[in-house]
Amino acid sequence: MWYFVVPEVVFGEDALSRLAELKGKSAFIVTDKNIVNLGFIDKVKEQLSQAGIKSNVFDEVEPDPSLQTVRKGVVLMNQYQPDWIVAVGGGSVMDAAKSMRVEYERPDIKAEEINPFISDLGLGTKTKLICIPTTSGTGAEVTFAVVLTDTADQRKLGLINCEILSDIAIVDPAFTVAMPPQITSDTGMDALTHAVEGFSCTWKNDFTDGLCIRATQLIFQYLPRAVKNGQDMEAREKMHNAATVAGIGFGNSLAALAHATGHSLGAVFHTPHGRAVGLFLPYTIEFIGDAREELWTEIAYALKLEVPKGKKAASVLAQAIRDLSRNIKQPLSIKEAGIPSDKFNSSMEKLIDNTMADGSLIVSARVPNVAETEKFFRYAYEGKSIDF
Numbered sequence: 475m476w477y478f479v480v481p482e483v484v485f486g487e488d489a490l491s492r493l494a495e496l497k498g499k500s501a502f503i504v505t506d507k508n509i510v511n512l513g514f515i516d517k518v519k520e521q522l523s524q525a526g527i528k529s530n531v532f533d534e535v536e537p538d539p540s541l542q543t544v545r546k547g548v549v550l551m552n553q554y555q556p557d558w559i560v561a562v563g564g565g566s567v568m569d570a571a572k573s574m575r576v577e578y579e580r581p582d583i584k585a586e587e588i589n590p591f592i593s594d595l596g597l598g599t600k601t602k603l604i605c606i607p608t609t610s611g612t613g614a615e616v617t618f619a620v621v622l623t624d625t626a627d628q629r630k631l632g633l634i635n636c637e638i639l640s641d642i643a644i645v646d647p648a649f650t651v652a653m654p655p656q657i658t659s660d661t662g663m664d665a666l667t668h669a670v671e672g673f674s675c676t677w678k679n680d681f682t683d684g685l686c687i688r689a690t691q692l693i694f695q696y697l698p699r700a701v702k703n704g705q706d707m708e709a710r711e712k713m714h715n716a717a718t719v720a721g722i723g724f725g726n727s728l729a730a731l732a733h734a735t736g737h738s739l740g741a742v743f744h745t746p747h748g749r750a751v752g753l754f755l756p757y758t759i760e761f762i763g764d765a766r767e768e769l770w771t772e773i774a775y776a777l778k779l780e781v782p783k784g785k786k787a788a789s790v791l792a793q794a795i796r797d798l799s800r801n802i803k804q805p806l807s808i809k810e811a812g813i814p815s816d817k818f819n820s821s822m823e824k825l826i827d828n829t830m831a832d833g834s835l836i837v838s839a840r841v842p843n844v845a846e847t848e849k850f851f852r853y854a855y856e857g858k859s860i861d862f
C-alpha cells in the first residue's frame with residue numbers, strides 16, 4: 475500500500491492573507507530571532523488579528539533545533555493552549571514546530587519517539603499547524619519528516635510519521651526577498667537535489683514524478699536569477715513554488731545517495747545542508763549511471779539538454795548541474811568547499827560510517843559498498859567525475 479499526502483497549499487502574492495480567514499482564538503507562533511528582526515512576525519500577527527486571533531511568539535529556535543528547545547516551546551504551548559500553531563522560518567523552525575505540536579497534542583508521546591509505525595497519532599483535535607517557509611529549499615512545509623538534535627547525547631534524530639504533516643502551507647514569496655544570495659543558492663540546491671533524487675530513487679512513483687520534473691525545470695530556469703537579484707520577484711516566486719513542489723515530490727518518494735553523503739559531510743564539517751547535498755548530486759548521478767539512464771534521459775529531455783550520440787544522459791545531466799552550480803557560486807568539490815585535506819583524510823572513517831547508517835541510502839538505485847563509498851568521497855574531494 476502506498477499513499478500520497480499533501481497539506482492545503484496557499485501560494486503566490488498575498489498568500490499570507492489566508493491567515494485572516496482562519497477561525498480560532500489564539501495562535502502560537504514558532505520562529506527565530508532573525509525572522510522577528512526582519513519584521514515578518516509583525517505581518518503575521520497583523521493578519522491573525524484581522525481574524526480575531528491573539529498570538530504569542532516563541533522565537534528561540536536555533537539552527538539544527540534540539541529536543542531541549544522543543545520541550546521549552548511545549549511548556550509555553552501548554553500554558554497558552556493555542557488552537558493554531560504558526561511556524562515562520564526555514565526548515566529548522568518548521569521541524570521544531572511540527573515536533574512541538576506532537577507533544578502538545580499527545581503528551582503521552584515524546585518527540586524522539588515519533589516513528590512511521592504509530593498509526594493513530596490523532597493530531598488536529600487540539601490545534602492545527604500552519605507552516606510559512608522563509609527559504610526556498612527544504613520543503614519542510616509539506617513533508618512529514620523532522621530532524622532534531624539531542625544535545626545531551628550529541629546525536630541527530632530523523633523522525634517520520636505521515637500525520638505530522640502541516641495542515642496548511644503558506645508559500646508567499648514576500649518572505650524570501652531578504653534572503654542573502656548565498657542562502658538562496660544553498661537552499662535552491664537542496665530543492666534541486668530533492669527533485670532529482672525524488673525522481674530517481676527506488677521509491678519514485680507515478681504521483682511524484684511529474685512534480686519532481688517540473689520542480690527541476692523551474693529551478694534550472696529561475697535559481698540563477700533569484701541568486702543574482704533577490705528583488706527579482708518572478709524568480710523568487712517561481713523558486714518558492716519549486717521548493718514546495720519538490721518537497722511534495724520527494725516527501726512522497728524519498729531522497730537518496732546525495733542526501734546520505736551530504737548529511738554525512740554536514741555532520742562532520744558543518745557544511746550547510748543544501749550546499750552539501752548539491753555538491754554530491756552530480757557525483758551521485760554519475761555513480762548511479764546506467765541503473766537509471768532512462769530517467770536521466772527524461773530529465774535531460776525536460777531540460778532541453780542535448781545528449782550527443784555515444785554520450786550518456788547521466789554525464790550530460792551531471793555536467794549541466796555542475797554548470798548551474800558554478801553559475802551560482804557553489805563549490806564543485808569537497809576541496810572547493812574549503813575542507814583541508816588532512817581533516818578530510820582523518821575523518822574518512824566517520825564519513826563512511828555516517829553514510830552507511832543513513833536511511834536515505836537504502837532507496838538509492840545503486841547502493842555503494844564501503845570501498846565504493848570511500849572512493850566516492852575521494853573523487854568528490856578532488857572534483858573527479860565518477861568512473862567506477
Ligand SMILES: [Fe+2]
Nearest residue numbers: 612664668751
Ligand atoms: Fe534536503
